[in-house]
Amino acid sequence: xxxxxxxxxxxxxxxxxxxxxxxxxxxxxxxxxxxxxxxxxxxxxxxxxxxxxxxxxxxxxxxxxxxxxxxxxxxxxxxx
Amino acid sequence: xxxxxxxxxxxxxxxxxxxxxxxxxxxxxxxxxxxxxxxxxxxxxxxxxxxxxxxxxxxxxxxxxxxxxxxxxxxxxxxxxxxxxxxxxxxxxxxxxxxxxxxxxxxxxxxxxxxxxxxxxxxxxxxxxxxxxxxxxxxxxxxxxxxxxxxxxxxxxxxxxxxxxxxxxxxxxxxxxxxxxxxxxxxxxxxxxxxxxxxxxxxxxxxxxxxxxxxxxxxxxxxxxxxxxxxxxxxxxxxxxxxxxxxxxxxxxxxxxxxxxxxxxxxxxxxxxxxxxxxxxxxxxxxxxxxxxxxxxxxxxxxxxxxxxxxxxxxxxxx
Numbered sequence: 001x002x003x004x005x006x007x008x009x010x011x012x013x014x015x016x017x018x019x020x021x022x023x024x025x026x027x028x029x030x031x032x033x034x035x036x037x038x039x040x041x042x043x044x045x046x047x048x049x050x051x052x053x054x055x056x057x058x059x060x061x062x063x064x065x066x067x068x069x070x071x072x073x074x075x076x077x078x079x080x
Numbered sequence: 081x082x083x084x085x086x087x088x089x090x091x092x093x094x095x096x097x098x099x100x101x102x103x104x105x106x107x108x109x110x111x112x113x114x115x116x117x118x119x120x121x122x123x124x125x126x127x128x129x130x131x132x133x134x135x136x137x138x139x140x141x142x143x144x145x146x147x148x149x150x151x152x153x154x155x156x157x158x159x160x161x162x163x164x165x166x167x168x169x170x171x172x173x174x175x176x177x178x179x180x181x182x183x184x185x186x187x188x189x190x191x192x193x194x195x196x197x198x199x200x201x202x203x204x205x206x207x208x209x210x211x212x213x214x215x216x217x218x219x220x221x222x223x224x225x226x227x228x229x230x231x232x233x234x235x236x237x238x239x240x241x242x243x244x245x246x247x248x249x250x251x252x253x254x255x256x257x258x259x260x261x262x263x264x265x266x267x268x269x270x271x272x273x274x275x276x277x278x279x280x281x282x283x284x285x286x287x288x289x290x291x292x293x294x295x296x297x298x299x300x301x302x303x304x305x306x307x308x309x310x311x312x313x314x315x316x317x318x319x320x321x322x323x324x325x326x327x328x329x330x331x332x333x334x335x336x337x338x339x340x341x342x343x344x345x346x347x348x349x350x351x352x353x354x355x356x357x358x359x360x361x362x363x364x365x366x367x368x369x370x371x372x373x374x375x376x377x378x379x380x381x382x383x384x385x386x387x388x389x390x391x392x393x394x395x396x397x398x399x
Contacts, residue, residue: 029103038198040197040198040230040233048237063203064199
């Protein structure tokens with residue numbers, strides 16, 4: 001999976017977790033909780049959904065690396 | 081690609097971590113000091129009425145002397161962390177701490193500034209648990225309003241058990257600081273009963289406590305968080321292996337219930353099982369020979385008395 005695929009997957013999963021978000025207006029380099037208005041519940045659901053789809057188990061200590069969509073995508077792409 | 085730059089350094093009060101975030105900001109996670117009193121006041125002052133209610137169960141504005149005390153928890157065996165945006169006099173956007181309890185666990189609380197709720201809360205809880213584990217504190221305990229979904233999602237993701245539900249508006253939860261599951265809190269002279277039921281609910285808890293038993297509840301393998309249940313991943317669960325008796329009240333329709341029941345037979349052979357007949361069907365999962373089947377309509381008092389007898393090793397009839 002490359003960065004683009006991972007970003008697409010994240011967009012798909014975010015759309016399920018928070019369907020009210022218009023992904024076409026989101027800045028993928030902006031901070032996730034501001035761009036997507038995701039709180040900790042949504043964030044943890046997203047991490048778990050990524051685990052279910054890719055098998056990646058993301059430890060809490062790596063969460064800072066997921067603080068923007070692009071960074072999150074790079075993290076996923078590097079591990080798939 | 082913006083690499084995450086994490087620098088760890090030792091300080092008198094524990095490890096400090098500097099996070100260079102992908103958006104270019106810098107966050108330092110470090111031990112709280114008395115110099116943070118003003119920053120904490122700004123953090124708590126930024127909370128909405130709803131936030132204050134969820135955090136303190138009332139619209140409470142912690143006064144300076146309380147904030148100052150929170151910066152000195154280490155003097156009484158506790159610990160506190162702050163997440164400070166842009167090091168050197170920057171804004172505190174997160175605060176996590178525990179006070180040492182008489183039972184050896186830590187009484188924890190976490191506060192994250194509006195706008196930073198997402199990854200930071202789980203990260204701080206994990207960092208706090210790591211420090212507690214290093215210091216020999218086995219569990220973190222905390223009271224959570226049942227309407228506080230954010231906090232419940234944090235402890236659910238780590239794997240939690242419930243110590244007390246009070247009037248069902250507040251749950252006292254227990255999370256382990258190392259490993260996947262918590263351990264039994266503190267020494268206790270009476271029998272230990274682990275209740276495994278949806279939501280950890282059972283009508284016998286008050287009666288069991290009145291009979292001197294220590295009761296901890298677990299909802300079983302949480303949907304989407306199976307990997308946090310040690311038993312279903314093949315490892316002994318410290319709560320199950322430390323119990324005198326397990327009351328199994330999960331239904332075969334509950335996610336992971338059958339796997340958990342099989343795991344008890346394999347991993348926790350020395351612990352007696354009482355299985356509510358509405359639980360996972362014995363036909364699907366072979367039960368140990370000494371398992372006791374219980375009618376789900378049994379009253380709380382009768383069930384508590386049965387559990388006491390089973391924990392004491394008395395033979396119990398299959399009713």
